[in-house]
Amino acid sequence: MPTASPRVTLRRLQESDVPMMLAMESDPEVMRHSTGVKPADEARRRELLAWLNEPQTDIGHWAIVADGKAVGWVSLTPLEDTGRIQLAYRLCRDAWGLGCATRAAAQLCDYAWQRLDAPELVAVVWPDNHASARVLEKLGFAFSAHAQHYGRGTAVYALPRPHEPAPR
Numbered sequence: 001m002p003t004a005s006p007r008v009t010l011r012r013l014q015e016s017d018v019p020m021m022l023a024m025e026s027d028p029e030v031m032r033h034s035t036g037v038k039p040a041d042e043a044r045r046r047e048l049l050a051w052l053n054e055p056q057t058d059i060g061h062w063a064i065v066a067d068g069k070a071v072g073w074v075s076l077t078p079l080e081d082t083g084r085i086q087l088a089y090r091l092c093r094d095a096w097g098l099g100c101a102t103r104a105a106a107q108l109c110d111y112a113w114q115r116l117d118a119p120e121l122v123a124v125v126w127p128d129n130h131a132s133a134r135v136l137e138k139l140g141f142a143f144s145a146h147a148q149h150y151g152r153g154t155a156v157y158a159l160p161r162p163h164e165p166a167p168r
């Protein structure tokens, strides 16, 4: 369990993160506002290992490391066929409420502005996921629209690329 105000860093997901990912995916409370619980079985473990071995691009998933322990992931991925890049995050239950999601997502937004030429980032939230909406608000995202994604009604939040400081 991380401390009350953990130091949060990001790194790419690796094979040793698979047990943590399986634990999150099989926890109904963690998956309440996501696309569904998955059993932590051997078939899923193999799927995750194969997925982790796919070639990396400049977007994808990063492990959230709190005080040295991997407690979840944060990601930049294409939002279905919209051409937009979405921010998402998932944390183990014992790491909730410590500011980890906000700190990790802030770091990944900074990365996105530095490394990608996206004009904005978006995030898709189940309408009753108030904790996630709060994380987005703390990052500066604003509600943009209700839209159908992943076969359900969702709330879409957007964060425009920050203005570059004018050259002096």
Ligand SMILES: CC(C)(COP(=O)(O)OP(=O)(O)OC[C@H]1O[C@@H](n2cnc3c(N)ncnc32)[C@H](O)[C@@H]1OP(=O)(O)O)[C@@H](O)C(=O)NCCC(=O)NCCS
Pocket (backbone or CB within 6 Å): 029, 030, 031, 033, 034, 088, 089, 090, 091, 092, 095, 096, 097, 098, 099, 100, 101, 102, 103, 124, 125, 126, 129, 130, 131, 132, 134, 135
């Ligand atoms: C949503 C989630 C990522 C938040 O992670 P976290 O590390 O606890 O988030 P933070 O501590 O950075 O911030 C959470 C904020 O939401 C607030 N919050 C928590 N539960 C809330 C609720 N039910 N209603 C309103 N606000 C809530 C917290 O008070 C905090 O805001 P504050 O700093 O102003 O007090 C985490 O709960 C999670 O992994 N949930 C399951 C997966 C998920 O839903 N992912 C997002 C899919 S869109």
